[in-house]
Amino acid sequence: MQFSGRRRKVITSPQVELYGQALQFYGQPPLENMSLSEFESFAVDRLKLLKTIENLGVSYVKLSDDYKRKLDNESRNLNFPYRPDAVPDDRKSQVGPSEYEKRRKDHISHFILRLAYCQTEDLRRWFIQQEVDLFRYRFNGLQPKQKVEFLHKNNLQYDTISVEEKKTLQDKLVNSSHNVSGITVEDQDFYKVPFQDALDLVRTRKVYLKAGYVYIPHQDIVAIVLNDFRTRLSKALALTARSLPAVHSDERLQPLLNHLSHAYVGQDYSIQKNVGKISLEQIDSLSVKSFPLCMRQLHQALRDSHHLRHGGRMQYGLFLKGIGLSLEQALQFWRSEFIRGKVDADKFDKAYAYGIRHMFGKEGKRADYTPYSCMKVILSNLPSQGDHHGCPFRHSDPELLKQKLQFYKVSPSGISQILELVKGMHYQLACQKYFELTHSIEEASFSLNHPNQYFIESQRVLGGGKDIKREVGTPQRSQENSAARGSTTDREAAAAANAAKDLPEMTEDLDSFFQDA
């Protein structure tokens, strides 16, 4: 991509062909000149869209009516392509940008964000996940004819099975999937696809699998397409990472790209503030007053059985690191508890101390692991027999959850509100409600997405709600106990300070967006 200051030059004919379809695999990068401000605004808008997708994905079932409606609205507001039949009385489409312009924005913004999100494993994983969800939503919105067209244009050729084979397998095909009936088998072509190309269907057991092949009706080919999209994007990001040094040498871009990739997480609680401000004696009472339910449960389990399995040690251990426990304190904490159980001091030092030091970045590849966000706790590493980690609102039996809340003296009406939210799969909102009930406040002033955020907010409320002003440009953090609120991290602050003159305004907008999210 070439940048020529504020002049805009558009190459027409190849682009019209390029944007002929509503949906694309982003195979070809854009080849035009554009202004720096358009570059920035496109990138920020797409990031807002992806962040919306992330939030919706946790609060709603993907592709449910609510989910689609909200995503349609957001797409429309940010001038991205959306389904025209979705919004009936759409005055904006008359005056706003044309379909062509929306698709162009979509195309370009995707490639800009690739630059920002290709650098680390975590960033790539996040970016791919949101882009796949966005793709799924858009593919779902295509007409059947358009879907077939898309497949052919993108070279997804799989073999179909013969009519005889369909007849033989009819029962099994029907029983493997909700939306396959006898009629489906008769009418539609079934494709034989290697199982590695249809992992989502295999994982959820929504398809018939035989000898390493899944048998997919034409109507379900979307899962394959998604998998293909995911694979292509993953490879592309790896390639992009290699050409990064060239991009970073352009000093107009580097600050923006850095800021984009840090902004998605908002606060990731990886930089330890207030190290050593918490004493071990405080933990028991803190667990009751200021820990979110997941950590309270883990702490209780640890105290009760003097042991936690690996998943619980990771989730709880990193959380404790996030609230300010130092490595020495952590070692002492875990050691004293485990010794009360079946582990003797020697065994602890051999088997468990290594893991704790690893958490603090003192072993192995010396990665300083970040405490798990709610998203991570809810979606990954499902607890199994003997485990106590995970999100209680997501992973506990509703009956057991109810009993636990009763035991923790939550009011009956509060409990039913929480259970309603759980039923609707709004786990973070349920936890937020738990926060409100246990802190006796009407409405939480934040949107919960991280257990350490819960802790900080709780301490704020209990400490009298002192508001600490955001410190832009100063690398020192205040050492007060009521930790600073706000989503700027040290790196963001430094980046903002180093940015070109017109960027601080942009970054403040970005920050305030994520604060209100």
Added chain:
Amino acid sequence: MPSSGYDAACLPDLLPLYYRRLFPFAQYHRWLNYGGVQKNYFQNREFSFTLKDDIYVRYQSFSTQTELEKEMLKMNPYKIDVGAIYSHRPNQHNTVKSGTFQALEKELVFDIDMTDYDDVRSCCSAAEICSKCWTLMTIAVHILDRALRDDFGFQHLLWVYSGRRGVHCWVCDEAARKLSVAARSAVAEYLSLVKGGDETVKKVVLTDPLHPFIRESLAVVERYFPQYALHEQEILSRKESVDKVLALVPEDILFLFQCCIYEGNKACSRASRWKLAVIRSLCLQATAKKGQHFEKEIMLQYCYPRLDVNVSKGVNHLLKSPFSVHPKTGRISVPMDLEELDTFDPLAVPTISLICEELDRPRAAGGGEESEDVKEKENEKDAAERRKIRDYKRTSLAKYVKYFDQFLDGLALSWKGELLKKSDLEKDF
């Protein structure tokens, strides 16, 4: 067959003997080399050793079988784990530019551990096992073996007794070794039906339609359920265990179900009482949609294999090696012959003390072994090799190595094809 009293304190003396004279290095190398189809496959494989005093060393790698033997004899590992094939020799990973040293391939593995069933077995807990609860492993192997072969099309599966309380499966097909993390995780989740930790009461929920995989698995479970759950585990005999079962029964038929269980004539077998309760409840439920598979869900919760997805997911995950010794029990991690799965007895698996003792026994059969020796003379490379073969054949380890040989013969067919292809391409006639 009684195994010699094993004492962990003897390991320092037994291990050198085991590694010098009994560990089947030739077969082991034949396995991990995979016919030499891919360059440096054996050389880039990571091994990890746990030495005396719990010293753990990772990133061990070896250029040849001889080097492996030498090092193992020198280091005398108490535990041996096998990891992935990396992009470079693991023992040189520190010299490689950071970020470029990567795990590339590994067998697809599964680990079934008896402790994961503690909430549904009453005879033992934690590290103990007995013949009553071992049935759970038998069921697990039947179900998973079928699914991996019939559903996923894998052919070269090596099932290994872990040495104490579980079984491992090594899927050695080329396609399996090349699977990505996402694919491994998808396979493991396809095979998972029991979900939830201590906080979850009902761990299996089935909805219509029942996927063919679930039907096949149920068929296996149903074969074993009456004998295993009703007779051996006696889940309907004591109040405590009955209550646990009742917790899994839908509320609307709970009362009826309870009555059938309790009132059933004592002369009636437990199996009949179970059947009666189920049938009566199902009739009651005939029109109700919800909870109509409760009896299947109960059987699955008590019997269906529980696997640790994390073990299967990671390409770089290290797993206990076949033929390694379990330091706590002394038992050798032996491959399991699936033809004899139902009669496999973990408590009869030879311990290192037993086989070392068997080494010292005088030669049993005279003539037969002599002619075998002659045959081997024609085929073997050197005296040491021959001696070693004679050695393990005298011990209880023999049948397990023989079975491993058969497994390797099958595997070899697959890479013979590859080698032919390669030589064709290179015009090597």
